[in-house]
Each structure stands twice: as C-alpha cells, then as structure tokens.
Amino acid sequence: MLAVRLRADDAQDVWDVFTQLASALSEGNPVQFLKAFDRSMGGYRMLEADVTALLGQAEVQSSIEILSDEGNGATRMVELDWFLQIVEQQDAAGSTRRRERVRCRLAKQGKKWLVTGLEPLAFFAPPKPAR
Numbered sequence: 001m002l003a004v005r006l007r008a009d010d011a012q013d014v015w016d017v018f019t020q021l022a023s024a025l026s027e028g029n030p031v032q033f034l035k036a037f038d039r040s041m042g043g044y045r046m047l048e049a050d051v052t053a054l055l056g057q058a059e060v061q062s063s064i065e066i067l068s069d070e071g072n073g074a075t076r077m078v079e080l081d082w083f084l085q086i087v088e089q090q091d092a093a094g095s096t097r098r099r100e101r102v103r104c105r106l107a108k109q110g111k112k113w114l115v116t117g118l119e120p121l122a123f124f125a126p127p128k129p130a131r
Contacts, residue, residue: 014069026062053126058088060084062084077104078104078105085097086127100123105118
C-alpha cells in the first residue's frame with residue numbers, strides 16, 4: 001500500500017514540476033523556469049539563453065499534457081504534449097504557435113525533482129524573424 005502511495009506522490013510531484021514550468025513561461029519569468037533544471041544537464045546553457053531571449057521578446061502562453069510518465073522514486077521519463085502561443089512584443093500581430101512532443105528525464109535530488117534531460121531543446125528558442 002505504501003509503495004502505491006509513494007508512486008502516486010511521485011507522479012503528482014512530477015506534474016507539479018511541469019505546471020510550475022508552464023506558469024513560469026506564462027509569467028515571463030526565465031529564472032523561475034530554469035530552477036526546475038539541473039545546471040549540469042547537457043544543453044543547459046543553450047536552454048538558458050533561448051528561454052531568456054524568448055521571454056525577453058515575447059509573451060508566452062503555455063499548456064502541457066502528460067502523455068506518459070514512467071520510472072521510479074529516483075528517476076522518471078516523461079513525454080509531454082507541449083503547446084506554446086508566442087506573441088512578439090514588438091509586433092503584436094506577430095504570433096507563433098508551437099506544439100511538440102517533448103521528452104524529459106527527471107531525477108530526484110533530495111526531496112526535489114529536477115529535469116536532467118530535455119528534447120528538443122530548440123522548442124524554447126525565440127521565433128526567427130520573418131523574411
């Protein structure tokens with residue numbers, strides 16, 4: 001009975017990580033968004049630069065649906081259906097919609113879950129200017 005409860009708690013904790021990520025994007029808060037990531041994660045610096053640039057240039061609305069969540073009390077593999085609505089601040093008519101299957105690896109560090117892997121990283125890059 002305890003093992004089932006612990007798994008349910010882990011699933012809720014992981015869901016909480018992703019709701020906080022979506023909220024941080026919608027609030028335009030790159031610092032809060034990046035707190036959920038392990039700084040030693042491959043591509044972290046690129047993610048940091050992209051999210052900071054994205055939120056500096058645009059308002060973002062974010063929604064996430066968990067498609068799969070597998071793992072144990074120490075590591076999780078999560079696949080998400082992630083949607084972004086990006087409205088550029090300089091051009092209110094400039095709007096970009098992105099929807100992608102995003103794969104995340106998470107590891108529990110102490111009592112906190114951190115994202116230790118994310119694909120594709122480019123999902124969070126600012127939109128390229130129209131030519």
